[in-house]
Amino acid sequence: MNDFAQIRQRFPILKQTENGQPLVYLDSGATSQKPQEVIDAITRYYTLENANVHRGVYGLSERATEAYEGAREKVRRFMNAVSTKEVVFVRGTTEAINLVAATWGRANMNPGDEVIITEMEHHSNIVPWQLLRDELGIRLTVLRINQKGEICLNALESLLSERTKLLSITHMSNALGTINPVKEMTALAHKVGAKVLIDGAQAVPHMKVDVQDIGCDFYAFSAHKMYGPTGIGVLYGKESLLEAMPPYQGGGDMIYSVTFERTEYNVLPYKFEAGTPHIAGGIGLGAAVDFMESIGQDKIAEYENQLLQYATEKLKAIDGLRIIGEAENKGGVISFIVEGAHPHDMATLMDQDGIAVRASHHCAMPVMQHFDVPATVRASFGVYNNFDDIDCLVAAVVEARDMLL
Numbered sequence: 001m002n003d004f005a006q007i008r009q010r011f012p013i014l015k016q017t018e019n020g021q022p023l024v025y026l027d028s029g030a031t032s033q034k035p036q037e038v039i040d041a042i043t044r045y046y047t048l049e050n051a052n053v054h055r056g057v058y059g060l061s062e063r064a065t066e067a068y069e070g071a072r073e074k075v076r077r078f079m080n081a082v083s084t085k086e087v088v089f090v091r092g093t094t095e096a097i098n099l100v101a102a103t104w105g106r107a108n109m110n111p112g113d114e115v116i117i118t119e120m121e122h123h124s125n126i127v128p129w130q131l132l133r134d135e136l137g138i139r140l141t142v143l144r145i146n147q148k149g150e151i152c153l154n155a156l157e158s159l160l161s162e163r164t165k166l167l168s169i170t171h172m173s174n175a176l177g178t179i180n181p182v183k184e185m186t187a188l189a190h191k192v193g194a195k196v197l198i199d200g201a202q203a204v205p206h207m208k209v210d211v212q213d214i215g216c217d218f219y220a221f222s223a224h225k226m227y228g229p230t231g232i233g234v235l236y237g238k239e240s241l242l243e244a245m246p247p248y249q250g251g252g253d254m255i256y257s258v259t260f261e262r263t264e265y266n267v268l269p270y271k272f273e274a275g276t277p278h279i280a281g282g283i284g285l286g287a288a289v290d291f292m293e294s295i296g297q298d299k300i301a302e303y304e305n306q307l308l309q310y311a312t313e314k315l316k317a318i319d320g321l322r323i324i325g326e327a328e329n330k331g332g333v334i335s336f337i338v339e340g341a342h343p344h345d346m347a348t349l350m351d352q353d354g355i356a357v358r359a360s361h362h363c364a365m366p367v368m369q370h371f372d373v374p375a376t377v378r379a380s381f382g383v384y385n386n387f388d389d390i391d392c393l394v395a396a397v398v399e400a401r402d403m404l405l
């Protein structure tokens with residue numbers, strides 16, 4: 001049994017059947033499945049370590065705090081951040097981006113200042129900037145994509161100006177699979193003095209991310225996409241920026257002292273972590289980091305690329321199927337349509353064969369508009385998928401197509 005076949009055995013949920021067929025889970029882009037060690041870490045916390053963190057002066061609370069803050073250090077090392085002060089726990093990528101818009105955005109942007117995003121963004125990296133535009137009168141500029149679903153660095157350079165205060169971009173598209181050249185994009189933005197936020201929700205599960213190497217100012221991701229629990233994610237921010245930003249929410253734990261006249265805020269990262277945190281989620285995230293590092297992100301990326309190449313070759317051979325998003329550099333996501341068959345009908349029929357794929361606009365409606373499709377069928381891979389899964393996917397696509405046409 002090869003390594004990845006053994007890894008698959010660590011996911012209990014994959015042992016079940018769906019409609020009498022083995023479950024073929026190909027929707028990791030929406031949320032990944034969880035290995036036993038992540039499930040066990042969360043169970044262990046509630047079984048043996050549950051207490052509120054940071055303020056208890058008794059052993060149980062100290063052990064809960066050690067487990068929770070130990071997870072923060074794991075994330076720091078995982079992203080190669082300089083300090084745990086730069087690792088803010090949030091609910092997920094969406095909250096991370098909203099936090100930056102609400103704090104750094106409000107404190108640093110004035111009417112006429114510009115945010116640049118790309119045409120392939122998820123709605124969580126579009127709507128927060130629209131809200132800020134409508135509140136502050138800033139400009140929101142879109143970097144268009146080509147017919148392969150790629151951005152053009154020269155076009156970005158032409159858009160950047162002294163007016164640009166933030167470049168906010170996805171590292172990897174959830175709808176197209178496109179991997180953006182974020183390091184080069186960051187360098188171009190910094191040349192005009194703009195800050196850079198990277199939406200890493202789809203990238204972190206699939207590849208090694210080194211925030212110091214990229215040079216970005218903010219980086220956001222969600223635990224539930226990289227084998228961890230829902231409800232916990234990370235905002236990385238350069239310490240100097242986080243230090244200068246006002247708090248996001250007010251309450252307990254984010255304070256040092258409170259009088260009715262004024263409040264002195266807590267140090268980083270706690271200034272941004274008001275209220276009782278998702279302690280079990282943080283510990284589960286730490287276990288997910290351990291899981292990914294036990295395999296090796298480069299090994300994950302290489303394996304998933306083999307799956308992607310195989311799936312692309314097999315799907316392209318199906319009459320009437322069009323792949324949406326054919327970037328030279330892609331991660332483990334493949335979107336497609338079958339002419340004459342609505343994606344929702346395709347996915348519904350494929351479910352009858354035990355195939356779990358997403359049929360949607362994937363919260364990337366501008367991408368659908370660009371390719372003039374209402375939605376796509378999307379298969380997205382995790383470390384537990386294999387080539388048999390892809391053979392099952394292809395057979396189900398053909399069967400659904402023949403039933404619908």
Ligand SMILES: Cc1ncc(COP(=O)(O)O)c(CN[C@@H]2CONC2=O)c1O
Pocket residue numbers: 029030031091092093094095122124125170172173174175199201202222224362363
């Ligand atoms: C690129 C990208 N950015 C942000 C988000 C938002 O993440 P949270 O929901 O964890 O805050 C997602 C979610 N991906 C969606 C969710 O379902 N299917 C998808 O592709 C995403 O793919």
